[in-house]
Amino acid sequence: MGLELFARGKRAQDERRRPVRSKALGLGFAVAAIVLLSGCSPDDPSAWGRLALPPGASDRVDAMFVLWVGAWIAAAVVMVLVLGLMFWAMVRYRRRPGNEVPTQLRYHLPLEVLYTVAPVIIVAIFFAQTVTSQNEMLEKVDDPDHTITVVGSKWQFTFNYLGEEATAGEDVFDFGDTSDPTELWLPVDESVRFDLVSPDVIHSFWIPEFYFKLDIIPGKTNSFDVTPTREGVFTGRCAELCGLYHTRMIFKVHVVSRDEYDAHLQELQAAGQIGQPEGGAEATRIAGLAEAQNAENGENE
Incomplete structure (x- = not known):
């Protein structure tokens, strides 16, 4: 009888300790995730250290990287807590031989409040950090060193370089088509203002290494500065x-x-690419389409 009572007491003591150990383990994993992710850097030579982002190449990298790392930390903490609670419930309340099924809760106000409040808090924090990072990313330079108008059209970009010293203030441009894409040239460590316009549909201007992209919307000029x-x-x-x-x-x-x-700008000027076109002359030409049509017409003849 004494041994049986001792065994029951020991089991009860273990069951009381198990939730504490589970919570401590989950908290430990969450802290470890925060410490690990907070050590990441956009300049890390390893893709793991950059959290899969490309090596940064602009002055807007830090603001976006903070948001990126924060999202990973939040996701890691939520994952650890959710999985921890799931496995704890599966182990703690598993059905044992000779025991009845644990009590099933149909309504539990504290849990329902938690499930409502916790996501709202997470979204609010994400929203606040997003606004902060967005303001930093869109911060304008008082007097940018260069101004480039980007024309997004179906289906290539045209880049208009405005008022450059190298061309004595004359505007020059570069364009391409789907078989010969356009090239954008930028000076390192000098600020550039991009004005984005479109004559047809919505496009989006994105250079992954700059950690920034912005939509090009017909009838509206979007702009941003970057170095x-x-x-x-x-x-x-x-x-x-x-x-x-x-x-x-x-x-x-x-x-x-x-x-x-x-x-490069002087080469564009010498080639006669002067002015500010609204889209590349060959922007609507599809690579290989003309050749295929000519071949088809030749067969029909």
Whole structure:
């Protein structure tokens, strides 16, 4: 009899300790996730250290990276808590031989309040941090070093370089088509103001290494300022589904020294690409389509 009472007491003591251990373990995992993610950096050579983002190349990187890491931390904490509660409930209230099914709760006001309040708090924190990061990303420079008008059209970009010293203030442009994408040239460590316009449908101007993108909306001019901080060749693209050949709406971004930048603008000027066109002359030409039509006409003849 004494041994049986001792065994029952021991089991009851273990059951009281188990929830405490489970909560401590879940809290430990949450703290570990926060510590691990807070050590990430946009300059980390490892993709894991950047949380799958590309290496940053603009002065707007920090604001976006803070939001990105915060989202990962929040997601990790929520995942640990939810999974921890699920497994704790499965183990703590599992059906044992000879025991009845645990009491089933149909209404539980404290839990229902928690399920309502917790998501509202999470969304409110996300909203506040998003607004803060957005304001930093959209902060304008008082006197940008360069101004470029970006024209997004079906299905390529046109870049108009306005009032540059290298061209004695004459506007020059560069354009491409789906078979020969446009190239954007930018000077490193100098501020650039992008004005985004579209003559047809909504597009989106995105350079992943700049950690920034902005929609191009017909009838409205969106603008943002950015300073490239690292030389290199990057790939930009349209991030808005704009039509049949959206996937071909890409462009190369050359971040170079000021001398190379000026030399490229002078090449555009010498080639007669002067003015501010509203879209590339070949923007609507689909690569391979003309050749296919010519071949088909030749067969019909």
